[in-house]
Amino acid sequence: MTRDEIQQIRSLGDKRVREETGLFVAEGEKLVRELMASDFRAQRVYYTEGDFGPDTERVSPKEMERISYLKTPTNVLSLVEIPRRRFDPVALKGRLTLALDGVQNPGNMGTIIRLADWFGIRDVLCSADCADCWSPKVVQATMGAITRVAVNYGDLKAMIEAVGGPVYGTFLEGEPIYDATLTHGGVIVLGSEGRGISPETERLVTRKLFIPPFPPENTGSESLNVAVAAAIVCAEFRRREMVK
Amino acid sequence: MTRDEIQQIRSLGDKRVREETGLFVAEGEKLVRELMASDFRAQRVYYTEGDFGPDTERVSPKEMERISYLKTPTNVLSLVEIPRRRFDPVALKGRLTLALDGVQNPGNMGTIIRLADWFGIRDVLCSADCADCWSPKVVQATMGAITRVAVNYGDLKAMIEAVGGPVYGTFLEGEPIYDATLTHGGVIVLGSEGRGISPETERLVTRKLFIPPFPPENTGSESLNVAVAAAIVCAEFRRREMVK
Known part of the structure; x- marks a missing residue:
């Protein structure tokens, strides 16, 4: 590999460069194969072993170590085109949608x-x-989920209003989720790790929910990680659909 | 601060040094005050502003930056004695307990x-x-939860056997958790991020559970993050206690 090539891949850790080039980095056999089998377009595939088809490039383990973003590099890394999707609020009506208000930790974002x-x-x-x-x-x-879930960035308030319908959010003063009526569709708002849901977004929330601690009078702990709260709320919405 | 002092604090990022000195680092006003108000013993407290009582040491923002483990240092950092607790399986009988089998990501560990x-x-x-x-x-x-939850390291198999009672774990071939009978107490086993529950620990599991995806035939996604699975399982155990 040339120094420029290695440098280009390293620079894709930078959001500005990803926006300019329209490329992102995906690593690992399972994820790369999932992307290649999907609508995504892999612009380049670098591998140390295995068979990834034509127009792929075999590199040495040392080169892979230099281009990989993982502590333990795998056998394959690809540069994939970021899909250009148009946000279509009409398609979201009546469905369950998540709205993230300032979730900044990459691990939380991926987990969600x-x-x-x-x-x-x-x-x-x-x-x-x-x-x-x-x-x-x-x-x-995301462990491959990024190939199946559409993530839209923009003016959160405008997007939530365009989708319409009930807007749920978790608040300490909310109604215990197990007592609440939950609709089939709706937007579930999740706040940032440090500040929670912003006042501007809170104004859009029509149904405040609360995940009860245990025992209910347990007041030592004050909060749950945002991905954990998201999981419990989504599981409860889906449980209601399955267990009538 | 002396160079040695700064060096000592920096070295507490190393597990071996924590074991030798019996100290850990805690940062942030809320966490430090929670620790000082609890049974924990803060051996030293360094602060840039505020009042943390006698025998605490005021340092410059520059010094705080050098000793802090956070990207954005706070106004206080303390060195706290690691409590010496004896594992008492009898006290755990009939209660709900988590057993972590190789959970290696610090973020997941803290979230759990x-x-x-x-x-x-x-x-x-x-x-x-x-x-x-x-x-x-x-x-x-842990956001302060470490002051209230006892974490025991050791031979997981021996500890689970000493506690006794039902042992739950999540497996793709398990019973959907919403159909399963859940007991008041028991051990919930959670596996490692990469390999799941080890065969040795799996042999101890008496009740295999499954968190159903949605819709139930959704087979694209294959797994949940371990902290997310823990959250959904714990929430369901506690929901059953609260909603009869």
């Missing part, structure tokens, strides 16, 4: 995209200050 | 301790290869 996939949620709306879903850390943390 | 606290689970059993709960990253990720 992964659990959205598990629970059949196809769309995640993100405020502009959320972690970028195309960063190497997030892509890897 | 935090949610254990939320759900009134006072004990977490860990195999020796789990992330160390006294590492700076885990301590911070």
Whole structure:
């Protein structure tokens, strides 16, 4: 590999460079094969062993170590085109959708995209200050879910209003989720790790929920990690659909 | 601060040094005050502003930056004695307990301790290869829960057998958790990020559970993050206690 090539791949850790080039990095045999089998277009595939078809490039383990974003590099790394999707609020009506208001930790972002996939949620709306879903850390943390879940960045308020319908959010003063009526579709808002849901987004919330601690009077702990709260809320929405 | 002092604090990122000195690092006003108000003993407290009582040491923001393990240092950092607890399986009988089999990501470890606290689970059993709960990253990720949840490291099999009672674990071939009978107490086993529950620990599992995806035939996604699975399982155990 040339120095320029290695440098280009290393620079894709930078969001600005990803936006300029329209490329993101995906690593690992399972993820790369999933991407190649999907609508995504792999622009380049570098591998140390295995067979990834024509127009792929065999590199040495030393080169792989230099281009990989993982502590323990795998046998394959690809540069994949970031899909250009148009946000279509009409398609989201009546479905369950997540709205992330400033979720900044890449691990949380990836974990949320992964659990959205598990629970059949196809769309995640993100405020502009959320972690970028195309960063190497997030892509890897989604464990392939990024190929099936559409993540839309933009004006969160405008997106939520365009989708319409009930808007749920978790608040300490909310109604215990197990007592609440939950609709089939709706937007579930999740706040940032440090500040929770912003006042501007809170104004859009029509149904405040609360995940009860145990025992209910347990007041020592004050909060749950955002991905954990997302998981419990999504699981409860889906449980209601399955257990009548 | 002397160079040696700074060096000592920096070295506490290393597990071996924590074991030798019996100290861990805790940062941030809320966490430090929680620790000082608890049974924990803060051996030293360094602060840039505020009042943390006698025998504490004011340092410059520049010094704080050098000793802090956080990207954005706070106003206070303390060195706290690691409590010496004896594992008492008898006290755990009839209670809900988590058993972690090789959970290696510090963020997952901290998130699991935090949610254990939320759900009134006072004990977490860990195999020796789990992330160390006294590492700076885990301590911070617990958001103070480490002061209320006892984490025991050792021979996981021996600890689970000593506690006795039903042993739950999540497996793709398990019974959907919403159909399963759940007992008041028991051990919930959670596997490592990469390999899941080890065959040796699996042999101890008496009740295999499964978190259903949605829709149930959704087979694209294959797994959930371990902290997310822990959250959904714990929430369901506690929901059953609250909603009869």
